[in-house]
Amino acid sequence: MKSFCFANEKIIASDQATLHPMDIGLIRGYGIFDFFRTAHYVPMFLNDYLDRFISSAEKTHLSLHLSKEQLAQIIKELIEKNNLEFGGIRMVLTGGVSENHFSPVDGSLFIFCEDLDFPSPSKYEKGIKLLSVEHIRAIADIKTTNYAFPVWHSATWKREGADDVLYHLNGQISESSRSNIFVIKDGNIATPDQHILHGITRKRVLELVQQTSIRPISLKEVLDADEVFITSTTKKILPVTQIDNYKIGTGLPGDLTKKLIENFSEIEKKQYQAV
Incomplete structure (x- = not known):
């Protein structure tokens, strides 16, 4: 994982990102994600991936409080701060901390950058x-x-x-x-x-x-x-x-x-x- 990520509704050092242990993303495996690559600092086919991520949130009844444009801006900033010329970017939206430990509520959004290896x-x-x-x-x-x-x-x-x-x-x-x-x-x-x-x-x-x-x-x-x-x-x-x-x-x-x-x-x- 690279040095900076988006968590707790802001860009922070990656090692400071946290998830509540009762989040149903953890205890029930309920959450969504998407993953895409950068090439020469450009997020490849970004519109398609953001559209799918937003659609996944809607279909799974998860609240995504940021617009497509806001997500794109955060991703641009992360690419710059992590100097991510070639790599991967993962977006994760969890199910949240639910009173009944089952039903989805407002969850946590994480966006972080990774190294990426292709098949040999x-x-x-x-x-x-x-x-x-x-x-x-x-x-x-x-x-x-x-x-x-x-x-x-x-x-x-x-x-x-x-x-x-x-x-x-x-x-x-x-x-x-x-x-x-x-x-x-x-x-x-x-x-x-x-x-x-x-x-x-x-x-x-x-x-x-x-x-x-x-x-x-x-x-x-x-x-x-x-x-x-x-x-x-x-x-x-x-x-x-x-x-x-x-x-x-x-x-x-x-x-x-x-x-x-x-x-x-x-x-x-x-x-x-x-x-």
Whole structure:
């Protein structure tokens, strides 16, 4: 964590930030967050992330007393004070200290800066392995702080030599624990439409490939795909070349995936060069 954060309704030293131990964000796991990156001191796709954070607060009945413009100004100040040329910014809004220790009330807003490491270059060159697991994330369209299942299950997928999981239920896939997923077959790109978080990187890919089919996708269809990739803030576009013991396509990142990685890089450049 960097030296300065927003907590207690002001910018303070990060080591002075506190949370009441009875906050339902802690004792019930009830809260929301969002996370985005900076590049050359520019918060990437900030409007999209702030819109999603504000929407998550509304959907979870959490009070957010700052406007979008005020949040953006705080973030700008934190980037400057932390000299955050390249890094991550995390926003967290807790459920608050409730009389019945259950119902959400006015919570605490935290915004803090982090160092950020991307997957190693070899994972973009060779692709990664996912481990399929039967699960659907609760209220998946909201970016809640409840990651208990994947955190608990991560020991299993690491033991199996996987980098993450692929959620599926009743034969239909949804997403990875922290990423959206896309499949490519015969040059056609598709991505699931249900039980997913509407990721910001996913949104960029849909802009790049406007003919993407957004629909239910079976696990069998994924295993039979020519190419598979996942998208997220911290992974950008990352090829998947194995699911369980099944090789995807040739077992190496495909040409369309590699082209999308290049195109996404160009979108990012336009973001920070425009400032």
